[in-house]
Amino acid sequence: MRDSKIIDVARKANVSPATVSRVLNGSPLVTGKTKEKVLQVIQELNYTPNAMGKQLRSRKTMTLGVVVTDIGVAYNAEIIKGIENTANGLKYKILICDSQNEKEKELEFLSLLQNRTVDGLILVTPQLTDSEIFSFADEDYSIGIIGRQINHPFIPCCFTDNIRIGREVVQHLMEQGHRRIAYISGYADAPDSIGRQEGYREELESAGLTFIPELTDIGDFDEQGGYEAFKRLWADNQKFTAVFTANDEMALGVYKACAELRISIPESMAVVGVDNIRITNYVEPKISSVEQPLYAMGALLAEKLIDQMNGSVRAEQQLFMLHSTIMAKGSSVKGG
Secondary structure, eight states: OOOOOHHHHHHHHTSOHHHHHHHHTTOTTSOHHHHHHHHHHHHHHTOOOOHHHHHHHTOOOOEEEEEESOTTSHHHHHHHHHHHHHHHHTTOEEEEEEOTTOHHHHHHHHHHHHTTSOSEEEEESOOSOHHHHHHHHTTTOEEEEESSOOOOTTOOEEEOOHHHHHHHHHHHHHHTTOOSEEEEESSTTOHHHHHHHHHHHHHHHHTTOOOOGGGEEEOTTSHHHHHHHHHHHHHTTOOOSEEEESSHHHHHHHHHHHHHHTOOTTTTOEEEEESOOGGGGSSSSOOEEEEOOHHHHHHHHHHHHHHHHHOSSOOSOOEEEOOOEEEOOTTTSTTO
8 A cells, every 4th residue: 555645635634735734834824623634634544744855845936937838939928928927926936948849848847846946837738648747736746737627626727718719710700601611720739729629620510511631730839830731731622711720820821821822811711810919910911819818817827826835725716717709800801
């Protein structure tokens, strides 16, 4: 039988690992009733804290780490801004870590928690598996997630409904008369790419249209990827009249491809992206896009994670889904 961990005590006592740590450290922040319950569970499980781990966890750096897949993507920039402003207001600094879309680097950045370089870590659309993230949260390390929903009692998550985004974009394009709609995803294994494609497929099928795999391609969330994916789709002669890209950077790549191919937007090709970044309003026609509350997602997650790190009880709510809004502009509405 394995030795009990602090997460086992926390779960059985229905408190956060931080509360268990406070009881062990004799903190006055814990109420008598809660302290009694935790001590009882500690005795029942015969839990013995690791002395070195206890000493390391007691040191505070007042720093949050933020791990993103690509620092150059506008999606991440707005989220970081929300995190930083909120963290600064609560006397925390942030350390930005760019994984360059490499899962191995994400795992390396988790070591920042183990060596106490940071007090907590925010992962933005991570590629790590649930179990890999859980293994750290279960050891009383403070982790928050943005852009993906995972279910763990001690991990706050802030995200939008990607399936809904996909459905609403397809619905909008069908309202404009389109029936052959292409989809360009970001990274193939990215949760937002997968969710948006699922919504795309669901809405097509609910309208009695057939999902055609040949009308989908991968653009890796950047302009060059969107450009190349559109050129491949067009070369396959699929005869589509609209394209939904999983972010706005790829939509800009589609604009470049359409200009080279002399395809008029929106007369011959409608285009809709996601994120509603600023540059979508500075091209002609303006790019229709789904606006996500990126700044608010970063700010909310930073607040919740810092509160949990400094709180005495486990938060009852850990999943925070914010709403997105489709902004129909000239790229998908003729005469718009």
